[in-house]
Amino acid sequence: MSASLQQIRHAAWQAFEAAGLPTTRDEDWKYTDLSRMQALLGDQWWQLPAADAAVDAASFAIPGLDAYRLLFVNGHFDAAASNLPAAIRVTSLATLIQDEPAKAMELIANQPDALLNSSIVAANSALATDGACICVPENTKLDKPLYILYVNSGGTTHLRTGIDIGKQASVEVIEHFAGSDVSTGVTTAVTAIRLRDGAHIEHSRLQMEAAKQCHLGRVEVNQQRDSSYTLHATELGGIISRADVVSRLQEPGASCNLNGLFVATNRQHMDHHTRIDHNAPHCISRENYRAVLDGRSHGVFNGKIVVAKGAVKTDSAQQNANLLLSPHAEIDTKPELEIYNDDVKCAHGVTVGQLDKNQLFYLKSRGLSGDEAKQMLTFAFADEILARMGNQSVRRFVEKEAFAKLPNITDLEEMLG
Amino acid sequence: MLKIENLHASVAGKEILKGINLTIGAGEIHAIMGPNGSGKSTLSNVIAGRDGYEVTQGTVTYKGHDLLAMEPEERAWEGVFLAFQYPVEIPGVNNTYLLKAGVNAARRHRGEQELDAMEFMQLVREKAKLVELDQSFLSRGVNEGFSGGEKKRNEIFQMAVLEPSLALLDETDSGLDIDALRIVAKGVNTLRAADRSIIMITHYQRLLDYIEPDVVHVLADGKILKTGDKSLALELEERGYDWVRAEEAAA
């Protein structure tokens, strides 16, 4: 390891030690109490071992998905079970650290301010052992999606993934976090994406951790001229989960499209913070997040949009809709717009509600039972987000996993038709 | 088929239906006319079982059963169908899927074999043709983005698929252009049968030129004030409702 990579790791560790975990006094963490995570996992939460049990990775994989594969088991790349494309360069971070420390350093140091704004990212920077490093050369369109499956058997894993997409190149990446329920732990996962001129990525991020696992994720996207970023974020698993998505529209013509769905039941806590920085003129952002909350679950959505002074002709729209299926479920939702010029179009809207009585009656009057009617409306509400997925295998998989969590789902296969 | 006796119902503490008496035999078509706010939709909602209506007195007997004791979906399984005055949009719930669920729930209830996908599609295509509903509407969300007239036509399409014994058409003719009215009327007339009764709520006598009713009622101020034959509708169209009220007051 080169001295400079070591130095960065060391500095990150010091930053983490100095800051400690964020507390609810921190505005950004007001509704997500990590002391609960600490109580669950103990002081050594950042280095818990995984359970000593074999993980059947294949059992977690999306069925019927035609894709290149990268498998990580308990934070380590499993080359034998992976299937890498020839057309683009894909390596594991561990290999990169060994063979090309300068490149590895670039990935880990990629976000100088993030070190300071989140001690979790600092811990990840200091401790990340592995992750995927993907470089898509200019003018390349990968023929199949890249499917990155991270499975764990509890314990702590720190994953760091970097995706660099060259000019006019395009790729679909699916990041899927899953695990078995044998032990508790936490996954920290930082994914840094760079989109060069005219580049495009469709990025699905499926958080389907086991029931006792915590998940702290961050996606950082830097976008150059005319690039486009599409995210499908789904949160289904884990006991406490938080995801921060930051998209920086740095040059004219860049656009981002963030879609999110969380389905929370029992005592699950799910927090999504998004931030879109309009730093250049003529950029477009679209954001659509929905939550279905049952049981005593708690959802948090914070959508921040910052339009910089020179970012004229910004076109931004944000929608957040929340469906509460139980009187004990809770949502804290807050759009945050900071606009520093007049020549912009920024629309936003938030709804929180129960199922619509008129719609329920209509369905019942056509012969559906009360339970079926509720199920159908809940499905329709959530599927509005999933319908935006371009990849039908991924969509079907998420639909099944999402609706299997809800009561009264009897003939899901039939409903999905 | 349907017997309503001394039905009183209130909404939000306000009495809307003030003693309705109505008997409809199998195979009959009854038209109900009456001024705005007189309680016509309230009556059809009470029959279909919508929440929020409190029946304070009276009975509704359908095929010999106490209709008011049944859940809305049970009523549907037993053959009660309401074509809504204002059909709701349900984005994301597929029109055809909804109907298939509805048809098969009713078949299960009757102890019949459920229709498979093929049989069902055949049924749906045939009925869509009957009301000249474009096939593209079948795969859309329920009423999602439909025009006013398209929603009404979709209601009649659903009725044709569900083949009810008692259909309540609440102002299905409102908002239809003359061609659409003819098509809807054709659909209803095709469904006329000895074992099927129809209640048509309307403001316009022109509907009755296309679908000939056996009986015409005037509902005003929560009561049936007058009952007659088709000529009553013509008279109402000419003279309005005030004379009916005056007659009632005199009696």
Ligand SMILES: Nc1ncnc2c1ncn2[C@@H]1O[C@H](COP(=O)(O)OP(=O)(O)OP(=O)(O)O)[C@@H](O)[C@H]1O
């Ligand atoms: N949910 C409700 N809350 C309060 N009042 C109601 C409610 N529903 C109906 N009403 C009132 O009950 C009365 C009867 O309404 P209804 O819809 O049955 O009339 P209608 O005869 O169908 O009128 P229209 O010809 O305009 O359709 C009206 O005064 C209406 O305002």
Ligand SMILES: [Mg+2]
């Ligand atoms: Mg009405």
